Amino acid sequence: MMTIIKLIFFLPALLPTQSYAFASITNGKSVPPTPSLSRQSHDVPSLQKSINHNARKSLALRAGAATVPPPPLPTNRQLLKFYFPCLALWISGPLLSLVDTSFVGLSAASGGSATQLAALGPATTFIDGSLYLFAFLNVATTNLFASARAAAVAHGGEGDGKPGEGVVRTAARTSLYCGFGLMGLLLWVARPLIALYIGPEAASTPGLLDQAHTYVKIRALSMPTSLLGGVLQAALLGAKDSVTPLIAILYNTVINVIGDYILVSRYKMGLQGAAIATLFAQWAGTVAMIGPARRELLSPGSSLGLLPKWLSKRRPDGDIKARTFLKFAAPVLTLILGKISAFGFMTNSAAGLPGQPATLAAHQIALSLFFFASPFLEVISQLVQSFLPTYSVLPKDRNGKVMADVSEWKKTSNALVARLEKYGIFVGVLLATAVASIVTYAPGIVTKDIAVQTAAKPLAIALAAGALLTAPVAVSEGTLIARSDLGYLSSVYFVSTVLLPTVLRRIRSGGGEVQQVWVCFALFQLFRSSCFLGRIWVTRNDGGVKKDQ
Template identity: 60%
Template sequence: MLWKRASTRTFIVLLHLLTYRAGAFASLSSRQASYRSRGPLVPSQSTQRGRVLTTTTESSGDVPRGGDLPRRIPDLPTLADYRKFALPCLALWIAGPLLSLVDTSFIGLSGSPDLSANNLAALGPATTFFDGATYLFAFLNVATTNLYASARSQSGPNSPEAESVVRTASRVAVNCGIGIMFFLLAFARPLLKLYMGDKAASTPGLLDAATDYVLIRALSMPTSLLLGVLQAALLGAKDSVTPLIAILYATVVNIFGDFILVNRLQMSLKGAAIATTLAQWASTAALIAPARRNLVKDHSLGLVRKPKPFPGGVTGRTFLAFAAPVLTLILGKLAAFGFMTNAAAGVPGQPTPLAAHQIILSLLFFCSPFLEVISQTAQTFLPSYLAPIFEHMDKLRKRNPDYKPEEDPAVEPWLNTSKLVATRLLGIGMVTAAVVASIVSLIPAFFGNLITSDLTVQQAVKPLAKYLWMGAFFWAPVAVCEGVLLARRELSFLASIYLVSTALLPPVLLRIKFRGGTVGQVWACFAIFQLFRAACFIGRIWGPGLVHRVLGRRQPLPATDRGS
């Protein structure tokens, strides 16, 4: 039963690992984002409906400086551009869960059957607890990608503004990593005891093994968070090759480390923790040198000596002001899946309902990387169209308090182009979701024997296939729109929707639990939860423009959190 309990918790690890990669990983080869010509500064009647595209800059270059608009709107990304960006991103996403699978496999296959079961029982809560602590800081990665991509679009690559994002993010990440490291070293054991429950914690050796694992892994926290923000910055620079190479270093070190320490030296969980920590250090070391070379001109990340601030640079306060609302999104996601698991564990007929729930949950998490990469694509590509025009509007507001952006002929073409990019990404996401959801849903519907040998569980997952399809399909508009809204800096709106949806979902799930409902009802609630968020996000992005077009009015401007 301990092994089953560990398996239950281990499934949840996939959520933390997969979602954590969303703010940290992926992108194109290391080249500067090109601003290709779209024609003369005065567009034709057919392309811009007779509106003149003006600019506030006299420079002949395409890179904006000091808040001025570039002379031409960048070309729309092609499908090839998206593909070159998303495929390495997907590889980076999958790498994380594979590292955990390596640890689990070596632990499960080493030692006697009884020892292997006990070690797996300890590994489940230990990895879930540690990855949950790491995932809470994923907001650093999201903030880094958005702020760095925006700074590059406004001021150009290797500009002081862009470099300040890298240095600030690196310092904040290391400081947070040191803080959480000491916190875990001091309180890991009592927190693990509380997390595991008295019954599991009282099992001989279980709490000790889990605590040892977390204490060793805690030593990698500073480098782990630094690795995340450096990967996120390279993502903003459209460089996926360098992060992918760093992950390959980690994979090789982890496999050889597990083979030597776990398989040969029989060090069990301690060996797995040491191997994973060494892999984390190796990956960070492999990334620091190219990050310093490609992201900052003086090759200094500002970790030892804090650089002097300058006007327009991103400070720690500015960085955290952007990152804080993103934390609401992360907590909302964790709360939703946590309450779902709690409700599924409380319905009658256990352990079959919980087993069926965990199978569907794990399949859903398998689908998520294919959709979250499109969210990351939006966060990387959209700032090229949004950041210059927002900076342009801010600059003119300061010059003229009566300035009305909706009457500025330079604004609408940029916003229309950004919305076209967002629309194409939404279409790509919906098609991808339909294909992936349909394929994955076939497993519980017709091939349950591939994931469980229990005939009762096979029958229990069949009716859940339709809810798996809906949850995975609606994940696409949610993920894509999240990326668009993050790029538009609509953080307050995102946070409010997650607060509302997170407040509404748990009472319904608890009602299902206390009234003796079914796990199918739990997943039906999740499908509605996804649909609600998708409708809110789509309505926010495309709704106002559609309504004003029908009424013949001018399209309203996005209500961004410019103070962030």
């Protein structure tokens, strides 16, 4: 029971770790991106290719041709236009936590940096982990909104956007309900849960538990607006608006940096000041999106429908029920818990090793760097999920006969996967080099405490290996999701989730070193990448082409 409680409130902030890693799943099927003629997505060459392919397909079907060619592969421009808006969504949480970590580490009095950084680790874990558990709201918003838009396009009504209004209103209202409930829960039980999570060794460190609890209490006040901002970002991205989410992230970052400078660096408020700065940054980012969301996603005069039914003067038609969103919780949480358990047991093990608080502080620095780097790779997983389904379902005539050269479609599907795997490896090499260089040559960027710097340097190689191996894991995971191979995906997570804690507990009980924790993580990523790549290219190399759909 204690282990379950620890895991529920832990998050790789990336992962997100990964609200958008599942953004293309709708009832087990993927929703391909639809062309848009809006200002943000105006891409004449790629749009012309799509039109030409659809025209050839239509002519082939009418003429009774034997085969229909697969669509052209997406251009680099199309991939980049999808990559950066998604990256902005993924990176906001880790970015704010990293900013807080840097200001706290650099501004603390001599000898106090280790304790504050050690307290910041479990505190940011609780906040980011809590938000991550509600990632299904973003998943549901993206999928249901995209489905509504696609249906409107099919019926020639894409211009008014009304089919997506009910999705946006229900998503906004549900996110606020969940946000207020989460806020109350954190304010009520955060302290005993933090103490349970970090264990008695770290909790006995003077001031550590108190500072972590103060940070969580303040950040908890942002839960309603954070969840609301997430679903608005998801809907705007589904509407092909790549500008507004980027502006919101800019608001978040600038206000957080300014707030940390004033409250942490100038007024020496420590973790309390960092929490207040991040709180106002998240409020500002959400407020910045409300106006554009109303103008772009809703009809003139409509509201976001944030009030409950009994307080609303007028109930717009077309709103979908909240349980439509909540049904996404089970499949998403299955994979989420598999991901967060790894990081949860890592932090728990680091908290129980000798040399506190420097040991846990060094682990927090490595963890923050990894969480900051991960979104750059995880977004490539979303690229696979969004573009690959186009090449997976073969066209058929009215009698259900397949009108395609299966080998040609399989070749095109595998070509896209191989292309994105190469892109992922390239980005992974850059990120691994960057995080290892910071830990080895410039630890002063995140802390002035010599003891923490010394404890962090041995983590460089294992941290770099874990970051590099995340590239094939992310791309392969996206491929398996796009090809609906969720059973195999879940089984790998289950096996690795059982094996990793066993090894980490031995390290903790044996009083090992913190770098051993990160070596285990690198091996964990190696196991997952080997299983996923083997499934794609060896045991099931069918290109994901489905003949029976």
